[in-house]
Amino acid sequence: MVKVNSVLGAIDPNELGFTLTHEHISGSSAGFQVTYPEIVNADKVESLAIKDLKRAHQQGVTTIVDCSTYDIGRDVRLIEAVSRGSGVQIICATGSHLYVPRTFFESMFPWLAPMPADDIANLWVREIEEGIEGTSVKAGIIKVATSDPIRPSEELMLRAAARTHLRTGVPITTHTPMLSLVGEAQIRVLEEEGVDLTNVYIGHVNSTLDKDYHLRLIDKGVWLGMDHFFPSGPPGTPDWEERSDFIKDLIDSGHQDRIMMSHDWNFGLQTGHCLNAASPSRDEHPDAFLWISKSVLPRLRELGASESSITSLMVDNPRRFFGGK
Numbered sequence: 542m543v544k545v546n547s548v549l550g551a552i553d554p555n556e557l558g559f560t561l562t563h564e565h566i567s568g569s570s571a572g573f574q575v576t577y578p579e580i581v582n583a584d585k586v587e588s589l590a591i592k593d594l595k596r597a598h599q600q601g602v603t604t605i606v607d608c609s610t611y612d613i614g615r616d617v618r619l620i621e622a623v624s625r626g627s628g629v630q631i632i633c634a635t636g637s638h639l640y641v642p643r644t645f646f647e648s649m650f651p652w653l654a655p656m657p658a659d660d661i662a663n664l665w666v667r668e669i670e671e672g673i674e675g676t677s678v679k680a681g682i683i684k685v686a687t688s689d690p691i692r693p694s695e696e697l698m699l700r701a702a703a704r705t706h707l708r709t710g711v712p713i714t715t716h717t718p719m720l721s722l723v724g725e726a727q728i729r730v731l732e733e734e735g736v737d738l739t740n741v742y743i744g745h746v747n748s749t750l751d752k753d754y755h756l757r758l759i760d761k762g763v764w765l766g767m768d769h770f771f772p773s774g775p776p777g778t779p780d781w782e783e784r785s786d787f788i789k790d791l792i793d794s795g796h797q798d799r800i801m802m803s804h805d806w807n808f809g810l811q812t813g814h815c816l817n818a819a820s821p822s823r824d825e826h827p828d829a830f831l832w833i834s835k836s837v838l839p840r841l842r843e844l845g846a847s848e849s850s851i852t853s854l855m856v857d858n859p860r861r862f863f864g865g866k
Contacts, residue, residue, distance in 0.1 A: 543710070545863045546669065546681035547604075547630045548621045554864035557630070558603030559855050561830060562862075563714065563744055563768035563803040566590050566607050566623050566631070569614035570640070583619050587626070590808050594627035597830040604630040604859070605830065606803070608684045608714060608744075612640035617678040632863075635668040635680035635705070637698045638716065639688065646694035655694070661701035662708065669709045681863070686716030689723035696730055703734030712740045712862055714766065719748040719778055728761055738762040742801065742862060745769050747784045755791065759799045764862055765791075768803035770833055785837050788854075789844040797853045801862065802833055 544551040567574070567586050574581040594602070609615040617633055624631040637645070646655045668680045685702040687695040702713050713731065717723050724743040731741055743758055744766035755765060767788055770781055779787070791800060806829055828835050838851055 543864050545632060546679040546711075548617065548624050548633050548678045549630070551679075552630060554860045556603075557856075557860050557863060559601050560604040560606070560801075560859035561602060561803040561833070562606045562742065562801040562859055563608050563766055563805050564605045564830065565609045565613075565805070565807040566620050567614060567616055568609050568807045571612050571614060571642075573614055574616055574619075581614065583616065586808060587619055587622055590623045591626035593808070593829045594623060594629045597834075598628045600831060600834060602629060602830060602834070604632065606632045606634075606682055606714070608634050608682070608716075610634055610636050610638045610684050612642060613638045615673075617673045617676055621676070621678055632681035633673070633678065634682050634684040634714070635665040635673070636684035636702055638684065638686045639695070641694040641698060646697055648692075648694060655697055658697055658700040658704055661697070662704040665701065665705040666708050669705070669711050681711065683711055683713045684716070685713065685727075687723055687727055689718050689721040689726075691723065691726055691730070699727060699730040700734055703731050703736045706736055706740060707734070710740075710865065712742065712865075714742040715744050717743060717745045717748075719745070719769075719775060722749065722751065722754050724754075724758055724763070725761075728758070728763060739764075740862075740865065742766050745805065747787065748778050750779050750783065750787045752787075752790070756796075759796055763799075764858070765796075765800045766803070767800055768805050770802070770804045770837055771806075772828075772832065772836075781832075781837065782840065785840045786844065789841055789846055792841075792846055792850050797850045798858065798861075800854050801858050802837070802854050804830065804832055806830060806832075 569581045574583050620633050647653045683702045683705050685698045706713050715727050739762045742764040746765050747767040748769050
């Protein structure tokens with residue numbers, strides 16, 4: 542039977558419950574929490590994250606997927622402590638974001654050969670099967686990110702992610718840039734590597750409301766990550782009401798079984814010094830991990846979405862994704 546690695550141990554997919562599929566307990570840069578602790582105050586983040594996630598748990602959130610990788614400051618000891626203190630199950634990631642380690646691929650010095658995809662996959666498989674950074678915490682999802690167009694270093698990461706998946710069965714989640722249609726190009730690389738696309742989640746696709754694009758992704762068999770939800774967002778992108786209405790349109794078109802939802806809330810940044818106009822602070826966004834529950838789902842209900850549709854988005858689809866169905 543398929544088991545899912547949470548930071549506190551393996552769980553059955555049926556135990557996932559109400560799941561937010563793309564969040565971050567803390568994000569910064571690799572090693573910042575050690576080298577510059579005044580930038581990322583781990584103790585403060587831990588206490589505030591436990592407080593907010595405990596509140597979210599009391600209001601129905603069972604599981605979150607933390608998509609932070611090494612290059613954006615993943616801290617598995619912090620994530621483990623937050624899960625234990627809040628009661629929320631957390632699935633952490635292996636893989637790479639946009640800041641591909643120079644050891645993997647050095648574009649400044651073209652005479653240095655990239656690390657082979659299989660060698661990178663060996664590292665990621667170890668984080669899934671043995672543990673991360675000398676801990677017992679094992680990754681339960683493979684994260685990979687690209688620009689648009691995809692850079693050579695990012696293509697290498699996609700291929701390493703594919704090979705990690707083929708060896709472990711752990712699913713893949715991707716990052717796509719705002720307003721981008723690059724998910725199709727990501728899919729092509731993963732297909733070349735032999736990945737069954739029902740094990741792939743294309744992230745941040747609700748930053749564009751190009752329905753033809755979404756339908757093409759669905760036709761390929763991937764999951765749609767409707768995982769950018771904030772009270773406000775960057776200029777030129779759809780607001781949360783428009784994004785919610787678009788999901789209702791897809792539900793009405795019969796596609797509720799390919800959609801998952803989340804916020805992409807980056808708790809560590811939103812409590813630190815790295816804020817910008819596109820990134821609301823905790824004070825500006827007190828609902829944090831409950832924004833979907835308190836605002837988006839009520840809007841979907843007002844638009845006529847059934848409780849069974851909402852259960853599909855928040856419970857059934859994450860269970861099927863992680864269960865390989």
